Amino acid sequence: MNKKWWHDKVAYQIYPKSFKDTNDDGIGDIRGIIDKLDYLKELGIDLIWLSPIYCSPLADQGYDISDYYKIDPRFGTMEEMDELIAETKKREMKLIMDLVVNHCSDEHEWFQKALKDPKGEYGDYFYIQEGKGGKSPNNLRSYFGGSAWERIEDSDLYYLHLFHKKQPDLNWENPVLRDKIYEMINWWLEKGIAGFRIDAIINIKKVIPFHDYEPDRDDGLTSSEKMVDEAEGVLELLNEMKEATFQKHDAFTVGEVFREKKEDLEAFIGERGCFSSMFDFNETVFGISEKGWYDYQQVTPDDYRDCCFASQLRSDGIGFLSNIIENHDEPRGVSHYIPKGECSDKSKKMLATVYFMLKGLPFIYQGQEIGMENVPFSSIDEINDISTLDQYKVALNQGFSEEEAFSIVCRYSRDNARVPFQWDDGANAGFTQAIPWLKVNPNYKELNLKQQMEEEDSVFHYYKKLIALRKGEAHRETLVYGDFEPVYTELKRVMAYYRVGEDEKILIIGNFKTQPQELMLEEEDYEVLLNNEQELASVGRKILLNGYQAVILRFKR
Ligand code: TEU
Numbered sequence: 095m096n097k098k099w100w101h102d103k104v105a106y107q108i109y110p111k112s113f114k115d116t117n118d119d120g121i122g123d124i125r126g127i128i129d130k131l132d133y134l135k136e137l138g139i140d141l142i143w144l145s146p147i148y149c150s151p152l153a154d155q156g157y158d159i160s161d162y163y164k165i166d167p168r169f170g171t172m173e174e175m176d177e178l179i180a181e182t183k184k185r186e187m188k189l190i191m192d193l194v195v196n197h198c199s200d201e202h203e204w205f206q207k208a209l210k211d212p213k214g215e216y217g218d219y220f221y222i223q224e225g226k227g228g229k230s231p232n233n234l235r236s237y238f239g240g241s242a243w244e245r246i247e248d249s250d251l252y253y254l255h256l257f258h259k260k261q262p263d264l265n266w267e268n269p270v271l272r273d274k275i276y277e278m279i280n281w282w283l284e285k286g287i288a289g290f291r292i293d294a295i296i297n298i299k300k301v302i303p304f305h306d307y308e309p310d311r312d313d314g315l316t317s318s319e320k321m322v323d324e325a326e327g328v329l330e331l332l333n334e335m336k337e338a339t340f341q342k343h344d345a346f347t348v349g350e351v352f353r354e355k356k357e358d359l360e361a362f363i364g365e366r367g368c369f370s371s372m373f374d375f376n377e378t379v380f381g382i383s384e385k386g387w388y389d390y391q392q393v394t395p396d397d398y399r400d401c402c403f404a405s406q407l408r409s410d411g412i413g414f415l416s417n418i419i420e421n422h423d424e425p426r427g428v429s430h431y432i433p434k435g436e437c438s439d440k441s442k443k444m445l446a447t448v449y450f451m452l453k454g455l456p457f458i459y460q461g462q463e464i465g466m467e468n469v470p471f472s473s474i475d476e477i478n479d480i481s482t483l484d485q486y487k488v489a490l491n492q493g494f495s496e497e498e499a500f501s502i503v504c505r506y507s508r509d510n511a512r513v514p515f516q517w518d519d520g521a522n523a524g525f526t527q528a529i530p531w532l533k534v535n536p537n538y539k540e541l542n543l544k545q546q547m548e549e550e551d552s553v554f555h556y557y558k559k560l561i562a563l564r565k566g567e568a569h570r571e572t573l574v575y576g577d578f579e580p581v582y583t584e585l586k587r588v589m590a591y592y593r594v595g596e597d598e599k600i601l602i603i604g605n606f607k608t609q610p611q612e613l614m615l616e617e618e619d620y621e622v623l624l625n626n627e628q629e630l631a632s633v634g635r636k637i638l639l640n641g642y643q644a645v646i647l648r649f650k651r
């Protein structure tokens with residue numbers, strides 16, 4: 095495998111609105127990120143993914159962009175953005191931005207012009223179609239609920255929005271639009287950013303002409319996923335984009351790709367793939383049913399392991415996946431993957447250990463490094479996320495009571511991960527002096543960075559050790575490039591694998607049980623590289639893992 099500059103990086107996702115507020119308006123800002131760069135450096139981060147900070151009505155928290163060339167004043171100014179780019183460079187960190195080009199905001203100038211003259215030049219930037227006998231052009235359902243078509247006032251025309259109606263889909267069949275997008279990408283790359291996380295990109299290819307689908311719920315609609323799965327030719331578009339932009343800049347790109355066709359993995363992330371990497375969502379979407387994500391069932395430890403391993407084996411010899419336990423669209427990893435009632439510092443460290451050493455690029459979502467947990471929301475009025483509000487409606491329509499519907503949508507709500515970062519035990523967890531845009535998790539008094547920095551065996555210090563181990567000279571080669579080999583898969587609630595290097599084999603094991611588990615090692619002769627406890631009980635080749643113990647062991651080859 096040809097080595098690339100990004101292979102050995104540890105990445106960190108910042109959700110700017112909730113990271114750090116410096117001007118006391120309750121909203122995180124670019125200045126707050128600049129102020130915390132030294133903190134990220136200390137943690138060991140060298141690649142930062144910034145969720146959108148472009149001009150936006152924030153209907154979908156910035157994933158609805160009204161000007162790709164401007165910074166939203168709530169986040170700061172272009173001067174501050176330039177400063178952020180310069181300050182990351184100074185610290186030898188790479189900064190990537192979010193590229194949201196499946197859709198833009200309905201407040202974008204392009205869309206405003208399209209509305210004025212749907213048959214004109216800008217009309218062709220979007221999917222604007224005539225209705226069918228007073229109804230929308232087809233029966234797709236948007237990901238955020240309701241029809242994916244919105245009627246344009248005083249006309250029989252509709253525009254397509256696979257997400258919210260404030261996010262009209264851009265027409266990728268139009269070469270003029272594509273050039274506009276490529277121009278914008280190059281403009282940012284020339285400014286000095288290192289690449290992009292590419293939003294919802296699998297959705298850019300549509301099935302045209304639009305046709306109706308067999309309804310999958312009694313609303314008569316069908317998930318937009320149906321059309322996306324049926325569409326052919328997304329890779330041609332993505333390769334064109336790569337050649338026109340990323341390739342020339344040796345940029346790093348990580349795609350938000352769902353449900354790609356198995357045989358296409360190489361075309362996405364292989365040596366000549368259209369992206370550098372893509373997220374592994376195999377385990378994150380496990381348990382989400384056709385009915386909608388409100389109906390999701392918690393993943394068991396064995397399912398979690400099997401999903402991760404399947405992805406590892408699938409990408410073996412092909413390329414680098416990006417591994418996560420959470421992001422801004424999901425519940426907190428520790429609340430999602432650790433069985434209810436078993437969440438503790440120890441189990442949090444165990445989960446961190448087993449996902450972090452998988453082959454690929456580890457991403458940490460803000461707050462994960464201190465073990466932030468889901469939020470005990472007390473009423474639907476505390477929820478801001480449009481997607482959660484939609485699923486709440488779906489659940490009500492399915493016959494659940496308000497109380498039930500609220501309790502089930504909370505489990506997977508995107509707002510679990512979107513509440514402010516817990517910096518300290520002061521007012522609003524040290525995030526802001528004002529009223530935060532989203533409530534702070536009340537557990538911040540006991541769970542915050544300041545306290546964890548002081549406590550030597552905190553989750554934070556453990557993440558530091560994990561990162562240092564992964565990036566340290568001694569084992570980097572094995573932990574980045576070594577083969578992945580599953581082991582002890584016959585044991586329940588154990589997640590274990592080897593990373594096999596030239597002259598060493600590194601064994602990563604986590605016990606997903608509160609009870610101890612016994613394990614027979616291949617050899618007696620090993621070195622303990624990391625342990626989430628003080629001791630490892632052993633007799634010869636036999637080791638006894640305590641409940642939720644995790645260890646990383648090194649064998650010579
Ligand atoms: O998420 C895409 C998204 O919502 C997917 O889960 C979607 O359901 C999938 O493509 C269907 O298979 C991204 C962002 O991360 C999210 O925050 C935005 O709301 C969304 O795109 C729209 O930009």
Ligand code: CA
Pocket residue numbers: 115116117118119120121122123168
């Ligand atoms: Ca602010």
